[in-house]
Amino acid sequence: MTSAGQVGPLELLVIQPTPFCNLDCSYCYLPDRSNKRKMTLETLEKTFNWVFSSGLVRQPFTLLWHAGEPMVLPASFYEQATLKLEPCNVSGFEVTQSFQTNATLVNDAWCEFIRRRSIQVGVSVDGPDFLNDRHRVTRKGGGTLENVLRGMRMLRDHHIPFDVITVLTSTSLDYPDELFDFYIEHAVTSVAFNVEEIEGPHVTSSLSGSGIEPRFRQFYSRFMDLALASDPPLRVREFDSAYNSISHHQQPDTRTQECRPFAILNVDYEGNFSTYSPELLGLTSPRHGSFALGNVARDTLESVLAIPRFVVLDDEIRRGVDMCQKTCRYFPFCGGGPPGNKFFENGDFATTETLSCRLHKKATFDVALDKLEQMKAVM
Amino acid sequence: MHRLSSSLNGVNRMFDVARQYLDTETPRYTFRRLRGLVLGGLNATMFRASMGMRQPEDGAVMDKLSRRSLLRALAGGALSTVGTVILARTSLAALGTPEDTKPADLDVQARAAELDAGGLGPAGEAHAQFLNFPGVGFGNGPFRNGGFRNGGFLNGPFRNGGFRNGGFRNGPFRNGGFRNGGFRNW
Numbered sequence: 229m230t231s232a233g234q235v236g237p238l239e240l241l242v243i244q245p246t247p248f249c250n251l252d253c254s255y256c257y258l259p260d261r262s263n264k265r266k267m268t269l270e271t272l273e274k275t276f277n278w279v280f281s282s283g284l285v286r287q288p289f290t291l292l293w294h295a296g297e298p299m300v301l302p303a304s305f306y307e308q309a310t311l312k313l314e315p316c317n318v319s320g321f322e323v324t325q326s327f328q329t330n331a332t333l334v335n336d337a338w339c340e341f342i343r344r345r346s347i348q349v350g351v352s353v354d355g356p357d358f359l360n361d362r363h364r365v366t367r368k369g370g371g372t373l374e375n376v377l378r379g380m381r382m383l384r385d386h387h388i389p390f391d392v393i394t395v396l397t398s399t400s401l402d403y404p405d406e407l408f409d410f411y412i413e414h415a416v417t418s419v420a421f422n423v424e425e426i427e428g429p430h431v432t433s434s435l436s437g438s439g440i441e442p443r444f445r446q447f448y449s450r451f452m453d454l455a456l457a458s459d460p461p462l463r464v465r466e467f468d469s470a471y472n473s474i475s476h477h478q479q480p481d482t483r484t485q486e487c488r489p490f491a492i493l494n495v496d497y498e499g500n501f502s503t504y505s506p507e508l509l510g511l512t513s514p515r516h517g518s519f520a521l522g523n524v525a526r527d528t529l530e531s532v533l534a535i536p537r538f539v540v541l542d543d544e545i546r547r548g549v550d551m552c553q554k555t556c557r558y559f560p561f562c563g564g565g566p567p568g569n570k571f572f573e574n575g576d577f578a579t580t581e582t583l584s585c586r587l588h589k590k591a592t593f594d595v596a597l598d599k600l601e602q603m604k605a606v607m
Numbered sequence: 608m609h610r611l612s613s614s615l616n617g618v619n620r621m622f623d624v625a626r627q628y629l630d631t632e633t634p635r636y637t638f639r640r641l642r643g644l645v646l647g648g649l650n651a652t653m654f655r656a657s658m659g660m661r662q663p664e665d666g667a668v669m670d671k672l673s674r675r676s677l678l679r680a681l682a683g684g685a686l687s688t689v690g691t692v693i694l695a696r697t698s699l700a701a702l703g704t705p706e707d708t709k710p711a712d713l714d715v716q717a718r719a720a721e722l723d724a725g726g727l728g729p730a731g732e733a734h735a736q737f738l739n740f741p742g743v744g745f746g747n748g749p750f751r752n753g754g755f756r757n758g759g760f761l762n763g764p765f766r767n768g769g770f771r772n773g774g775f776r777n778g779p780f781r782n783g784g785f786r787n788g789g790f791r792n793w
Contacts (some may be wrong), residue, residue: 294792328792393792422791474719506792557715566791588791597718604722 237286244295257427276316278524331379339386398434420465470596473561484563505568544577
């Protein structure tokens with residue numbers, strides 16, 4: 229049986245303070261985003277106590293407020309959360325709080341809180357209005373960019389650094405220059421690209437059609453040309469990731485964060501928790517049952533590690549990583565595809581390639597190799 | 608011929624946009640940034656045409672701030688620097704046009720090993736400079752890990768990799784685990 233010391237250490241604690249989101253993005257993977265319930269402070273305190281008594285905290289970790297729009301709750305909720313966190317943290321390790329937000333609700337009170345508590349911020353925005361407002365819409369279907377830009381402007385005005393995640397759809401691939409100019413114009417210094425994935429209730433992707441891969445490579449190559457030449461530089465997460473994985477290969481027995489049990493702990497507003505890919509929280513499978521493995525109010529880590537659902541899940545994910553290692557030349561630079569993507573696309577964790585692998589890992593890595601080879605050749 | 612015509616139409620459209628937005632509000636951007644926007648816009652149109660990409664729909668060439676930026680840059684004489692910057696972009700294009708991107712079935716491990724030999728050499732140094740460019744908001748940013756929330760390389764690309772104690776420890780990306788498959792949605 230797996231013991232608590234064999235899992236973790238915790239790197240990322242994802243807490244869902246509410247499943248609700250004020251937006252209704254067309255590609256969202258959250259199944260319950262109309263639910264306005266919120267986590268109580270009592271559940272939050274139980275969560276913190278569970279985490280710090282679990283044995284998972286063996287290094288600093290990040291507390292990410294996510295999986296719903298965190299800012300639909302008032303800043304005072306997070307102020308109280310922070311006050312609860314501090315006495316619960318008996319580990320002595322630093323906990324960095326982070327928000328992933330659509331930025332539409334940012335105001336002076338939020339900025340003051342974010343600055344005072346040194347909370348890190350990521351903004352989700354998909355570029356100019358003709359790209360962003362196509363998918364990132366209000367519940368009435370209206371565009372959101374104007375409000376996002378207002379929020380970003382407030383963050384800048386308060387000297388709060390933030391980075392941006394952009395979801396690429398098929399349409400986006402025609403506009404590398406427009407996206408680049410958008411980031412420069414709005415003082416974005418670092419951007420991360422995600423691809424429109426097949427996850428949860430979002431069962432199709434505009435990127436799953438034929439002919440997408442060459443277009444994606446063309447887009448990303450062009451974008452990287454611009455990013456590498458920009459002044460000041462625009463950092464691109466995927467390029468940095470590739471660069472670093474070239475220098476520091478995956479150790480053969482190391483699984484990726486999403487593939488390692490309890491490197492990520494996901495806790496929903498009711499205290500139910502899961503591990504592996506955060507997108508799995510709140511979902512069930514006929515074969516696996518609920519991906520929520522327990523609840524912070526009643527289940528210990530040891531008890532969860534012994535339940536058949538976890539054992540089966542861990543075994544399946546492990547076999548999937550082994551298959552990646554045996555069949556994929558990119559494995560030393562990746563460490564295994566996200567289990568969530570495998571499950572949602574292939575119906576099984578013990579599988580290999582997904583859309584996310586082809587575009588987000590392989591294509592971006594190929595382009596990074598090209599650029600680095602070219603840089604090396606001319607310098 | 609069609610592509611050239613398309614490019615010129617795009618450029619003309621942008622100048623029309625600029626004229627429409629004469630006398631709009633005060634620019635909020637540096638000259639360098641405005642210059643980049645102007646030339647980026649021009650270059651984008653030509654690039655898209657040359658690659659057979661769709662041109663943006665009318666009104667979607669740039670958003671409103673871009674239009675103001677374009678106006679101010681034109682008014683500020685940014686066109687005098689066109690040659691320089693277009694040359695810079697052309698050089699990059701020559702280094703890595705999309706057509707040059709190699710297919711995924713080439714031996715990526717061999718290519719990576721060759722690149723890695725000698726610590727990526729000048730390319731690595733160049734990239735290190737890129738990563739540590741002053742004033743970008745990381746390295747010396749207000750947060751202990753620099754600009755990106757997930758601490759970039761603080762947690763290293765792989766748990767037991769060498770990055771934890773070296774290299775680009777202060778890298779910008781929040782989700783430092785991303786390199787080894789960390790959750791990508793934050």
